[in-house]
Amino acid sequence: MNYIGSKYSLINFLKSSVAKTLEQNGETRTPSEMVFADLFAGTGVVSAAFMQDGYSVIANDIQYFSYVINKHVLENSGKLDEGACAQLIDELNKVDGVEGFIYKNYCYEGTEGQEHRRMYFTEHNAKKCDGMRLAVEDMHNKGDINDNEYFFLLASLINSMDKYANTASVYGAYLKQLKKSAQSEMKLTALPITHTQAQCQVYNEDISKLITHVSGDILYLDPPYNARQYCTNYHLLETIARYDNPTIYGKTGLREYADQKSVFCIKGQVEKAFAELIKNAQFKYIFLSYNNEGLMSCDAIERIMKKYGKYKYFIQDHRRYKADNAREAKTDKTVEFLHCLVKK
C-alpha cells in the first residue's frame, strides 16, 4: 500500500542500524530470544521484516484498518490453508454488488441528490466493496470462516480497494475525473500469507496508554512527523474496515475522529507526549524514525532521549513522499534520522 511515511524503502537502513547498535552494546541474544515492538506500525512492513528475521513482534496502531492488516500479516503466519484461502477469494470475487454504505456515500451515482457528490470509487467498484464487505461479515457471523480467515479477507479487501481509489494518494480529497486505475473493475486479490515461527501480538491502542503495559527488548517508534492526521487521510479505509455506518460530513465524507486524533501531530503537545513515552518505555534499545522537517527538532529529541541513557543517531537520505506538498518543497529529498537510545 502506498502509505504516507511508509518505511518500506528504509528497511535495510533500519535493520543495519539496529544490528550495529546491538553489536556495539555486546548483545549476545539471537533474534528468536528477543521481542521487537513496532508501536506506530502503519502498514506493518517494519514489523514483518523483523518478524522474518525471527524476532517476536508486538505491533500496534491507533487506526483499526492498520490493526486489521497487521492481524493478518503478523498473526496469521502458519495458521492459514493456502488452498482454502484461494477458494474464499474466488467466492468473494463472484459476490454481487450491493448498494450499501460505500456506494451510498462515496461514488457519484450513489450520492445523487446529496449536497456532496463524491467520486472516490466507480459505481461498480463501490457496490462490489459493499457486497464483499457484507459477505465477509456474514461468513464470520455464521462461523463459516474463523478469525484468521476473517482478518485475511478483510485485510485483502482493504488493500485491494486502495488500488481502485480515485485519489492522488490519500483520502483527504478525491479527483474530479476518474483516473485510469480507478476505472478498472475491482478484483479482490489475496495478500501474501507468511510462514514463520515468530510469536506476534497486534494491538489497536493509543501508544501513550499501551506503553505502560507492554515490555520487550527493542522498541521502534515511527510516529507521524507533521501536523497531518493519519485518520483524516485514510478515513475511507477505516470505514471499510469497521463498516460501522458512521455519521459522515463535509465534501470528503469524513467520519468523526476525535478518539483517533494523535498528539504526535500537534506542535504544542508532541514533545511532552514523546518524553512520557521514552520515560515509560520498558525496553533496552529504543529507535525513533524522524526526519529533519518534523515537528520536533533534533535537539529536542536528543535532549529527551539522553536523559535515560546512551544516545546516538544514524542518518540516510530519503525521497520525499509524493503526496507531500511539492509546490512548497525546496528539494525532493529529506534527511531521515534514526535516533537511538540504549536505556540505562
Ligand SMILES: C[S@@+](CC[C@H](N)C(=O)[O-])C[C@H]1O[C@@H](n2cnc3c(N)ncnc32)[C@H](O)[C@@H]1O
Ligand atoms: C509514519 S506512520 C508509520 C508507518 C509505518 N512504519 C510503515 O512503514 O507503514 C505513523 C503511524 O502512527 C499511527 N499513530 C499516530 N498516532 C498514534 C498513537 N497515538 N498511537 C498509536 N498509533 C498512532 C498512525 O495511524 C500511522 O499509521
